[in-house]
Amino acid sequence: DTAVSQTPKYLVTQMGNDKSIKCEQNLGHDTMYWYKQDSKKFLKIMFSYNNKELIINETVPNRFSPKSPDKAHLNLHINSLELGDSAVYFCASSQDSTRNQPQHFGDGTRLSIL
């Protein structure tokens, strides 16, 4: 059973379009995250939710909007896609947001903007 699953795995689309990435975890965790990884493997936290409450909201364009319908799901909607949005987006979860808890990652969504 996949612990953290993201869909789609690949997303190729044109500039200006709107797209969504979905994430689900079956670990019973309270906290979920979205990361962006660029071509040099640099990881940047974007958002985090703890039990459906937004707890981390980094400096990202407001074209990015997360939604957590329940604590097992965290989706990411992106409006008006730009070339610079091309990256791999990772969803992750942890039991809670305390310091000892490791994060479990999905396999990533590879977003390419044409």
Added chain:
Amino acid sequence: GNSVTQMEGPVTLSEEAFLTINCTYTATGYPSLFWYVQYPGEGLQLLLKATKADDKGSNKGFEATYRKETTSFHLEKGSVQVSDSAVYFCALKGAGNNRKLIWGLGTSLAVNP
């Protein structure tokens, strides 16, 4: 603020060579320290962790010791295999209300047969 400094890659080794990837940190209090590994085309996965000074984390032949006096958490393996080729990330989670994991830039390791 908290930060992690990781040695730059890429690192290229022959099979059975000894591996060290340096990681040093800056933090107030007593953070938790982690090493994650990312194999090609996959997400990150926890390799090992240590939550207090002098703790040693170990997994799959990799080890790292939490050194408060040198603020370091260097990753070591005595004999690397081709299958260890991946990107390795050092990370820190601070004490208190800081809920973010602070990541190093990642070190790419290539092991040749």
